[in-house]
Structures are given as C-alpha cells and as structure tokens.
Amino acid sequence: AQSVSQHNHHVILSEAASLELGCNYSYGGTVNLFWYVQYPGQHLQLLLKYFSGDPLVKGIKGFEAEFIKSKFSFNLRKPSVQWSDTAEYFCAVKAAGNKLTFGGGTRVLVKP
Amino acid sequence: NAGVTQTPKFRILKIGQSMTLQCAQDMNHNYMYWYRQDPGMGLKLIYYSVGAGITDKGEVPNGYNVSRSTTEDFPLRLELAAPSQTSVYFCASSDQTLGYTFGSGTRLTVV
Numbered sequence: 001a002q003s004v005s006q007h008n009h010h011v012i013l014s015e016a017a018s019l020e021l022g023c024n025y026s027y028g029g030t031v032n033l034f035w036y037v038q039y040p041g042q043h044l045q046l047l048l049k050y051f052s053g054d055p056l057v058k059g060i061k062g063f064e065a066e067f068i069k070s071k072f073s074f075n076l077r078k079p080s081v082q083w084s085d086t087a088e089y090f091c092a093v094k095a096a097g098n099k100l101t102f103g104g105g106t107r108v109l110v111k112p
Numbered sequence: 113n114a115g116v117t118q119t120p121k122f123r124i125l126k127i128g129q130s131m132t133l134q135c136a137q138d139m140n141h142n143y144m145y146w147y148r149q150d151p152g153m154g155l156k157l158i159y160y161s162v163g164a165g166i167t168d169k170g171e172v173p174n175g176y177n178v179s180r181s182t183t184e185d186f187p188l189r190l191e192l193a194a195p196s197q198t199s200v201y202f203c204a205s206s207d208q209t210l211g212y213t214f215g216s217g218t219r220l221t222v223v
Contacts, residue, residue, distance in 0.1 A: 004154075006154075009152060034211055036211075042216070043202060043214040043215060043216045043217050044155075044202065044204075044212075044214045045214075046211040046212070049211050090154060090155070098143050098162070098206060098208055099145070099157060099160060099170070100145075100155075100157075100212060101157075102147075102154040102155040102156075103154050104152055104153055104154040105152070105154050
C-alpha cells in the first residue's frame, strides 16, 4: 500500500523567512501529487497539484512545489512567509483508483 | 454553488448511541469519501464511493457504515459510538481530473 511521509510535524518561523516542507511517498507507479492547507478551524483547501509535465508546480498564495521522481519527493516551498500562512499543511498522493493517501501533516506557525 | 455540505458541525454522543453524519454535494461528482482527522495522524479514509449504489471500505472502516442511494448524498452511520470515534470527520467529493473538494467537517465527541 502507498504511504506518505511528512518529515516535520511542527515548524516555527518568523515572517519573511523561507519555508520548505518535505514530503516523500512510497509508490512505484504513476502518481498524482497534492498539497492541501488547513487554516485554523477550517476545512482543507487545495494549494497545488501535480499530474504531469513541468515538475515545478506553482500554486496559490505564492506556494510552489517540486516533484523529484527519483527521490519520490514533492516538497512544498514559499520564499517569504506571512503571518497568515499559519496553518497545517498536508501532502497527499493519488495512485491507483481515485483515493487520496495523506501524510500526517505539518503545523506551521509564523510569528509576526 | 454550495460545494460539499456537512451536517451537523458539532455533536456530542454518549457511548453506545448512534448517529448519522450527513454529506451532500452539488457538483455532480461521482466520487465521494469520508475521512477522519486525528491530531498528528493526517486524514484516514473510512469509506468511499465511486458512484450511486457503489461503496467500498477504506483504511479504517470498523464501526462505520455508509450508503450511496443518490449521486448527491453520502451519509456516514455510527451504530454504537465508542470513545475511539472521537474525531473530526470530513466528507469530500471529486471527479477524476481535479483534486478533492472538502466539506467543513463535523467535530464529534463521544463521552
């Protein structure tokens, strides 16, 4: 069965700092990759997705992610975070079928 | 455009009680899902459906049941509530080309 690992459970950083969240998955076939964000008290919202093509994917709110097939990774980045980026971030993989497998999430706290 | 609507938003149950979490979508999506979210564990798939009349188990189906009589609705049933079912429950829908659309969640406490 496929699995998704997010390396950092908690990240604390100051405004304007750069953010990178790691995501690795275990599945040898074709995958679709997603990053979702959950703001406090809200439901999950799609940040960006990778289906095929350019492995560098740009999403909403200045986020981007890079798919590195050889490393089974899909890391999320943002060059300069804002206080409003405080949220929990989930990496997810869709392999066979149409089911998403989620990582455990990374809680990001941005200090003003 | 309502998207995915879940009711109720909050519920407290006593051990052994039963309840149904409602989920409805208005996007004509074939696929629907129920996840539970526990701290540090991400989201775990409980049940899913690929179309009306078709349901299947996910990772953590024990203690739950679902039905899918229409494309729009996908209720989740808890028959004998247990404290281990205290969680936040999210319903989602999708077609095959886009990501999921999630509902706003139901926070359930079993005491």
